Amino acid sequence: MESVLKGKIKEAVKVLYNSEVTDDLIQVQETRKDFKGDFTLVVFPLLRFSKNTPEKTGESIGNQIISTFPAISGFNVIKGFLNLEISDAWWIDYFRKMASERDFLNKCRVNNPETILVEYSSPNTNKPLHLGHIRNNLLGFSLYRILSACGHKVIKTNIVNDRGIHICKSMLAWKKYGKGETPQTSGLKGDHLVGKYYVLFEKEYKLQVQDFMNKGMAEAEARNAAPLMKEAREMLLKWEADDREVVNLWKMMNSWVYAGFDETYRMLGVDFDKIYYESETYKTGRDVVISAIADNILYRNGDSSVWADLSSEGLDQKLLLRSDGTAVYMTQDIGTAIARQNDYGFNKCIYVVGNEQNYHFQVLKAVLKKMGYSWADGLIHFSYGMVELPEGKMKSREGTVVDADDLIEEMKLTAREVSLELGKLSDYSDEDKEDIFRKIGLGALKYFILKVDPRKNMTFNPAESIDFNGNTGPFIQYTYARIKSVFRKAEQMGIISNPSLITKVKAESKEIVLIKLLRKYSEAVSEAAAGYTPALIANYCYVLSKEYNQFYHDYSILGEDDPAIRNFRMELSKVVSEVIFSAMNLLGIEMPERM
RNA sequence: GGUUCCGUAGCUCAGUUGGAUAGAGCAACAGCCUUCUAAGCUGUGGGUCGCGCGUUCGAGUCGCGCCGGAAUCACCA
Numbered sequence: 008m009e010s011v012l013k014g015k016i017k018e019a020v021k022v023l024y025n026s027e028v029t030d031d032l033i034q035v036q037e038t039r040k041d042f043k044g045d046f047t048l049v050v051f052p053l054l055r056f057s058k059n060t061p062e063k064t065g066e067s068i069g070n071q072i073i074s075t076f077p078a079i080s081g082f083n084v085i086k087g088f089l090n091l092e093i094s095d096a097w098w099i100d101y102f103r104k105m106a107s108e109r110d111f112l113n114k115c116r117v118n119n120p121e122t123i124l125v126e127y128s129s130p131n132t133n134k135p136l137h138l139g140h141i142r143n144n145l146l147g148f149s150l151y152r153i154l155s156a157c158g159h160k161v162i163k164t165n166i167v168n169d170r171g172i173h174i175c176k177s178m179l180a181w182k183k184y185g186k187g188e189t190p191q192t193s194g195l196k197g198d199h200l201v202g203k204y205y206v207l208f209e210k211e212y213k214l215q216v217q218d219f220m221n222k223g224m225a226e227a228e229a230r231n232a233a234p235l236m237k238e239a240r241e242m243l244l245k246w247e248a249d250d251r252e253v254v255n256l257w258k259m260m261n262s263w264v265y266a267g268f269d270e271t272y273r274m275l276g277v278d279f280d281k282i283y284y285e286s287e288t289y290k291t292g293r294d295v296v297i298s299a300i301a302d303n304i305l306y307r308n309g310d311s312s313v314w315a316d317l318s319s320e321g322l323d324q325k326l327l328l329r330s331d332g333t334a335v336y337m338t339q340d341i342g343t344a345i346a347r348q349n350d351y352g353f354n355k356c357i358y359v360v361g362n363e364q365n366y367h368f369q370v371l372k373a374v375l376k377k378m379g380y381s382w383a384d385g386l387i388h389f390s391y392g393m394v395e396l397p398e399g400k401m402k403s404r405e406g407t408v409v410d411a412d413d414l415i416e417e418m419k420l421t422a423r424e425v426s427l428e429l430g431k432l433s434d435y436s437d438e439d440k441e442d443i444f445r446k447i448g449l450g451a452l453k454y455f456i457l458k459v460d461p462r463k464n465m466t467f468n469p470a471e472s473i474d475f476n477g478n479t480g481p482f483i484q485y486t487y488a489r490i491k492s493v494f495r496k497a498e499q500m501g502i503i504s505n506p507s508l509i510t511k512v513k514a515e516s517k518e519i520v521l522i523k524l525l526r527k528y529s530e531a532v533s534e535a536a537a538g539y540t541p542a543l544i545a546n547y548c549y550v551l552s553k554e555y556n557q558f559y560h561d562y563s564i565l566g567e568d569d570p571a572i573r574n575f576r577m578e579l580s581k582v583v584s585e586v587i588f589s590a591m592n593l594l595g596i597e598m599p600e601r602m
Numbered sequence: 603g604g605u606u607c608c609g610u611a612g613c614u615c616a617g618u619u620g621g622a623u624a625g626a627g628c629a630a631c632a633g634c635c636u637u638c639u640a641a642g643c644u645g646u647g648g649g650u651c652g653c654g655c656g657u658u659c660g661a662g663u664c665g666c667g668c669c670g671g672a673a674u675c676a677c678c679a
Contacts, residue, residue, distance in 0.1 A: 031619090034621080036618085036621080037618095039621095039623095041623075042622075047621090047622090049621060049622095051621080051660075054659080061659085085622070086622065087621085087622085087659080087660090088621080088622060131679075168679070171678090171679075172679095173678090173679080312677060321605095323675075326676080326677055328677085329677040333677085335677070335679085336678075336679050361673090362606085362607070362672090362674090363672095363673055363674070364673095364674085364679090365607080365673075366605080366606080366673090366674050366675065367674090367679090369606095390606095390607090392607085392608085392672090393672080393673080395672090397613095399672095400672090425641070426641090429639090429640090431639065431641095447641085455614095458615075458616090459614090459615065459616095460615085462607080462608090463607090463608070464607090465614085465615085466613090466614070466615095467614095468613085468614085471613090471614090471628085474627080474628065475641055476627080476641060476642090477626080477627040477628060477641095478614090478615080478616090478627045478628090479627080481641055482641065482642085484641085485639080485642075486641095486642090488639070488641090489638080489639055489642085490638095491639095492638065492639055493638045493639090494638095534618080542616090543618095546615095546616065546617095546626095549616090549626080549627090550616095553626085556642060556643070557643070557644095559638080559639095559643090560640095560642070560643045560644090561643085563637075563638070564638060565638050566637070566638070580638095601639085602639085602641075
C-alpha cells in the first residue's frame with residue numbers, strides 16, 4: 008500500500024508542479040493515533056516544488072490523489088501533514104485476502120537465504136547456569152527461530168568451555184573432600200554438585216592465602232604459593248599430558264555437569280544442533296597460529312610467546328600463545344571459528360556473548376582477517392547487556408547469583424499459585440495443570456527478559472517477583488487462551504467461520520486498527536531479524552494483544568446477530584490468535600489453550 | 603587515562619530512515635463481571651527525555667563538549 012501511495016503522490020506532484028521528485032522526499036508514515044487518517048504524507052520536503060504554504064500544498068496534493076485513487080476515501084491537512092484516509096472497504100478486502108491466503112507467517116522470507124551459525128549459551132563446566140545464561144540462551148534460541156522464519160538455514164551451536172584451570176579446581180576439591188560423592192548419592196543435580204566443589208575450592212584456597220599473608224607474604228605471592236593452587240596447576244599439566252587418572256576424573260565430572268545442563272536446557276526449551284568443546288578446538292587454533300608465524304603474519308617474542316600486531320587496525324598487540332606454548336582463550340576461538348567454517352561454510356556466524364567481550368571479538372575478527380580468512384567478515388558479535396540486580400552486578404563470591412534452576416522453579420510455583428487462586432482449571436487433570444503452570448511460569452520469565460532491548464543492561468529485582476499482569480508473557484498468553492475459548496464455545500453452538508465469506512461489512516475502528524496491526528507482523532519479524540532484536544517481536548505481541556483485548560471487551564463476537572459481522576469478527580480473532588501464537592513461538596514461548 | 607556502550611515518569615521499560623501534543627506496565631487512587639475467560643477493560647495523577655551548544659522547516663532520535671554510570675584495555679576466561 009505504501010509503495011502504491013508513494014507512486015500516486017509522485018504522480019500528483021508531477022501533475023501539479025511539473026516536477027520529478029526523488030523517492031526520499033516522499034515520506035509516508037502511519038498516521039498517529041490521535042489524528043484522523045491511515046497514512047500521512049509529510050509535506051515539508053515538497054515545499055520547494057510547490058512554492059506554497061504547507062497547508063495549501065497538502066490540500067492540493069490531497070485533492071489530486073483523491074480524484075485518482077479510489078482506495079482513498081478522504082483526507083485532512085494539519086500543519087505540514089497530509090493525512091490520507093483509506094476506505095474501510097479496502098481494509099476489509101485486504102483482510103479477506105490475508106485470512107484466506109494465510110500467508111502472513113512467511114511474508115518475511117528473504118530472497119537469498121544464508122547459512123548462519125548461532126552460538127549461544129557457552130557455559131563453563133565448573134558451575135551451574137545463572138540468570139545471565141538464561142538471557143543468553145533465550146536470545147540465542149529466539150534469534151535462531153527468527154532467522155529461520157526468514158528462510159535462512161540456521162545451525163544452533165554451543166561452545167563448552169570444558170578445559171583449563173577452573174575445572175581442575177572443582178576436580179581437586181572433589182578428590183580431596185568429596186568422599187566419592189556423586190549426583191546419585193547426594194541427590195544433587197550434576198552441575199550443582201560440581202559447582203559446590205568449585206565453591207569449596209575457592210573457600211579453602213582463600214584460607215590458605217590468608218594464612219600466608221598473615222605470615223607476612225604479599226597477596227600476589229601468597230596466591231601463587233598456596234598449596235591448593237599448586238596442586239591445581241599440577242593437575243592441569245597432567246590433564247594436558249593425558250594422565251589417565253586425571254582425564255578419567257575429568258570425564259566423569261564433566262558428564263555430571265552435562266546431565267545437569269541438559270535438564271536446565273530442557274526446562275528452558277532450548278537445544279543445539281552441534282556442540283563444540285574447547286578441549287577439542289584449542290589444538291586447531293594452536294596449529295594455525297604456529298603456521299602463521301612461518302608466514303610472518305604473527306611474530307614470536309624474545310620469551311618465545313606468540314603475538315599478533317594489530318596496531319594497523321587500530322587495535323593493540325594480542326597474545327596468542329604463552330611463553331610455555333599453551334593456548335589462551337583467543338587461540339581456541341580461532342580454532343573453533345575455522346572448524347565451523349570447515350564444517351558448515353557459513354555466511355555468518357553470530358556469537359551471542361555479553362558486551363563485556365566486545366574487545367575480544369573485535370580482535371578475533373581482525374586476527375582471522377590478518378591470517379587471510381576472508382569469511383571472517385561474517386563473524387558477528389551479538390553483544391547483549393548484563394542482567395543486574397538492584398544493588399548492582401551479580402557476584403558469585405557474595406552469593407548474589409540468581410540460579411537458573413531455582414528461578415525456573417520459582418516461576419512455576421508462582422504460576423501455580425496464581426492459577427489455583429483463580430480456579431479456572433478445576434476440571435483438568437493434575438498433569439495437564441502442571442503443564443499449563445509450566446507454560447505460564449516460563450512464559451512470564453522469557454517475556455520479561457526478551458522484551459528488553461538486548462543491547463541494554465537490564466535490572467532484575469528478586470524481591471519483586473516477575474509480574475503476571477500488564478506488559479507480560481501471561482497477558483499475551485491470556486489473550487490467546489481467550490480467543491481459543493471463544494472458538495470452543497462456537498463449536499458447541501455449531502458456528503463455523505469462513506474467511507472466503509468475509510464481505511464488506513461495516514467495521515468498527517478498533518477492528519480496522521487490528522487489521523493494520525496484523526499487516527505489520529511480517530515487518531516486525533524482518534526488522535527483528537535485521538537488527539537481531541527479539542524485543543521488537545515481544546513489543547509487537549503486546550500491542551496486538553492490548554488492542555485485541557479492547558476489541559474483545561467492547562464488542563460481542565458470537566453474540567453478534569448479523570452473520571456477516573459475526574463471521575468477520577471470528578476470522579479476525581482467529582488470525583489474531585495465529586499471529587500471536589506464531590510471534591510468541593519466535594520467542595520460544597509456548598501458549599496454553601486455557602489458563 | 604584510551605576505547606566502547608548506556609542515561610526517557612517513583613520503579614521496570616517502549617519510542618520506526620529526524621516529524622504533529624514523548625508512550626506502556628508496575629505502584630497509588632476511582633470505576634466496570636446476569637453477557638464469548640476480570641491474568642481483562644475504563645478513568646485520574648505523575649516528565650527540564652542527564653546538562654549545554656550546534657545542524658535542521660522540525661531533535662528523545664544526528665554532531666560536538668561536559669556530568670553521571672557500566673564494560674574493557676591480563677602470559678584470565
